[in-house]
Amino acid sequence: MRVTRIKEIRKETERIKTYILEEKVDAIPGQFVMVWIPDVDEKPLSLSYHKGNMGITVLAQGPFTNKLAELRVGDKVGIRGPFGRGFKIVGDSLLLVGGGVGVPPLAALADEAIQNGKKVTAIVGAITKSELLFVDRLENIGVRVLTCTDDGTCGTKGFTTDVLRDILKKEKFDQCYTCGPEIMMLKVLYEAKKKGIPTQISMERYIKCGIGICGHCIVDGTGQRVCKEGPVFRDVDVEKISEFGKYHRDASGTKIYFRNRK
Ligand SMILES: Cc1cc2nc3c(=O)[nH]c(=O)nc-3n(C[C@H](O)[C@H](O)[C@H](O)COP(=O)(O)OP(=O)(O)OC[C@H]3O[C@@H](n4cnc5c(N)ncnc54)[C@H](O)[C@@H]3O)c2cc1C
Ligand code: FES
Incomplete structure (x- = not known):
């Protein structure tokens, strides 16, 4: 410390x-x-x-x-x-999908990718315009930003996954990266998979030691530790995590089920 x-x-x-x-x-x-x-x-x-x-x-x-x-x-x-393990930059055309406070690690990724000469598109979603995060920061470094809000006060009215579905009809990307509410990430995984685009997912679980010792952040299905093997996982690994998109555990280990906002 x-x-x-x-x-x-x-x-x-x-x-x-x-x-x-x-x-x-x-x-x-x-x-x-x-x-x-x-x-x-x-x-x-x-x-x-x-x-x-x-x-x-x-x-x-x-x-x-x-x-x-x-x-x-x-x-x-x-x-x-x-x-923990971070994002790996793969290919030349990257698609970032971030919801709410999931945007910060994706903004860091965008910095790195742009510096490496990659083409970056970011879908940034929030409940309302005033909650949208890092739109100017991303645009200023040359990222193409597509915004959406639940209430339609900025960009598309709807969810990041609506914008994602739309853009995937028209464009191809080498790799997709997502961070945000887990149910959103589950849908991103599904949509990207339909188009054959590999996805990297940043998962949140209750972290105690942060260094792989206590076992509190172990996920059901694979036994991986989010603090050590994650927080960024590849889609092929996430598909084996049986609790992904269903539940997480609180400080005492009690299961908390995710609720769909739709
Ligand atoms: C790898 C990782 C990266 C994160 N990055 C960010 C970030 O960039 N910005 C940000 O605002 N938040 C981030 N979080 C979430 C952040 O850790 C929680 O918001 C914070 O712990 C909330 O603490 P609290 O006491 O204010 O609220 P609480 O009332 O304790 O919790 C609010 C919410 O956060 C969850 N939470 C609480 N403690 C933890 C914990 N130790 N680990 C994971 N989730 C917890 C709770 O389940 C609850 O849903 C991240 C979490 C993880 C696991
Ligand atoms: S938080 Fe202790 S093993 Fe991950």
Whole structure:
């Protein structure tokens, strides 16, 4: 565990902030760090900026993330990592599909892919326009961004998977990458598979140790550890994870079933 200070805070949306930390990093997009706030908790967060000063982008939604939202520039946090397997850039034409707070690791991937001369299209979805994340950031580096919102306030009215179905009718991609609500990712996997496009999926499970020791993040079906063999998995592996798109486990190991938003 190292201690670092918050260098900069950017308000991205009403409930989402990016924290640029003083510590520098050279990580793979899709890797995560364990962030510790003394007397509160330690939680896994994907790197939204994976080179130079590390950045995390966080939705305030519970005790830990609400506390993080109260911190100011100069405050200290504990850091472990980066941990886990990140995304692998495959082919020349990449399609990214991100929902809500699943967009941060995909934005890091887009940075890396564009720097490597790849053509990147990103489908970015949110409930409403003000919740859309990193649209300007992605456009500014040369990503083609297609937005969608549940309420139709920006881009297509509907889900990322509606936009995905549409674009896959007209265009071909070498590889698809997705991060967001698990039911969305399940549908992305299905749609991309129909077109023969391999997909890389970033999974979220309750992480405790983060380094493959405690076994808490083991998934049913394959016995893989999300913190070690993941969080990014290939489609062929995800298909064998029997709980994918069905349930995850909370801190005590109790199954929590996903609910479909449709
Ligand atoms: C690999 C990975 C990368 C993540 N990256 C991001 C990110 O970039 N931005 C972001 O905002 N969130 C990210 N998360 C989720 C983040 O860890 C949870 O939002 C955070 O733990 C919530 O804690 P809380 O105390 O604020 O809320 P809680 O009330 O404890 O939880 C809110 C939600 O987060 C889930 N959660 C709580 N603790 C954990 C945990 N230890 N591991 C996984 N899920 C948990 C709960 O099941 C619940 O659905 C990531 C999770 C994982 C596993
Ligand atoms: S969180 Fe301990 S093994 Fe993954």
